[in-house]
Amino acid sequence: MAELTISAADIASALKKNLEGFEQSLEARTVGRVAEIGDGIARVSGLPDAAVNELLEFEDGTVGLALNLDEASIGAVVLGDTSSIEEGQPVKSTGRILSVPVGDGMLGRVVNALGEPVDGKGELVGTQLRRMEIQAPGIMGRKPVHEPLQTGIKAIDAMTPIGRGQRELIIGD
Known part of the structure; x- marks a missing residue:
């Protein structure tokens, strides 16, 4: 019977070859729980590191938007169907704004x-x-207003000239 021999160099080269294509894919996510759900708003607890406008992922894949950050919970607007979201279900922090x-x-x-x-x-x-x-650009970094905006209402155009691109509140019917 023939005896098989493998050298240490052969083993090392085979291991190196296999490790070259290896990519580590570790994804850490904070997971909380739905405390309340109703009227398109979910109150979520257990996500202390969530940011304002961060996207949250519910168990069924529905996405929510973290808006009201309290110490104990988060008020999240559910951007989808809420019928399958129930109290106690897990909610994942995505880290995406x-x-x-x-x-x-x-x-x-x-x-x-x-x-x-x-x-x-x-x-x-x-x-x-x-x-x-x-963050809005500073006033000096903005393009200057140089073109008038005609509203079509002579009283407004005569009394309050408005520049195109200027922020101006116009109240009326």
């Missing part, structure tokens, strides 16, 4: 609250994601 697609690819498209297309025209092309809440 609400972002929406922006760009020329959004023109003429209909999207839901998460920026996903709902008009049946396929995926969004020519867009990039931008956080929903960002």
